[in-house]
Amino acid sequence: MSDSLLQVRHLHKRFGGVQALDDVSFDLPAGQLLALLGPNGAGKSTCFNIINGQARADSGAVLFDGRDIAGLPPRQIWQQGIGRTFQVAATFASLTVLENVQAALLSRERKLWQWWRPAASLYREEALDLLEQVGMADQADRAGSVLAYGDVKRVELAMALAQRPRLLLMDEPTAGMASAERHALMALTRRLVDERGLAVLFTEHSMDVVFAFADRMIVLARGKVIAAGDGETIRRDAQVQQVYFGNATAAGSAA
Secondary structure, three states: OOOOOEEEEEEEEEEOOEEEEEEEEEEEOOOOEEEEEOOOOOOHHHHHHHHHOOOOOOEEEEEEOOEEOOOOOHHHHHHHOEEEEOOOOOOOOOOEHHHHHHHHHHHHOOOHHHOOOOHHHOOHHHHHHHHHHOOOHHHOOOEHHHOOHHHHHHHHHHHHHOOOOOEEEEEOOOOOOOHHHHHHHHHHHHHHHHHHOOEEEEEOOOHHHHHHHOOEEEEEEOOEEEEEEOHHHHHHOHHHHHHHHOOHHHHHHOO
């Protein structure tokens, strides 16, 4: 798909004797949620890290809006318009919710050296607007250290959105969350995708979330793409059932 925002082409990556990625290719257009699935060791994190600049591919290309970004350092990739959230939420526990988002806005504007100024004077309205979008405006003055884990994830999402990304990488976004929290966070992500035209690539082990919210899915096993398609295609794929779900019954219950 030539109109895809993200085009991953023939990625190969080896760590010693382990082939982490073996000719991985896929496309992600704007306005779509794409789930990257697979058992532990399938290559999901390696793929994420190459797209994000934290690892270098042995060969292959990562095209973002037509430009090959493979091999660029993470900060340059971030400045291209690619945001990321992590499996373990990364916020500043010593700052308030509002200050966390203000810090992300300062980083976007390359003004972190001004952090010594009173926090209340720095991008306050924009930070509050971002917190409103993720349902955290009423907790703006709370310390990050006292938040429930699901709320920390929301703050992290607001921080990622502060950069105005066109592509968002979400690594296990609902890890450690209860079922209601998982669905609430992904429903929020779905709304942002629809309203902003974001492209979102996410990894996830909770199949209820994947089948409820992903537009398409790609399944990796031992570094190779073994299946790609919508939920029904993936659920019925015999190789996916064997390698990832374990059997057909597990695949059916994942819906």
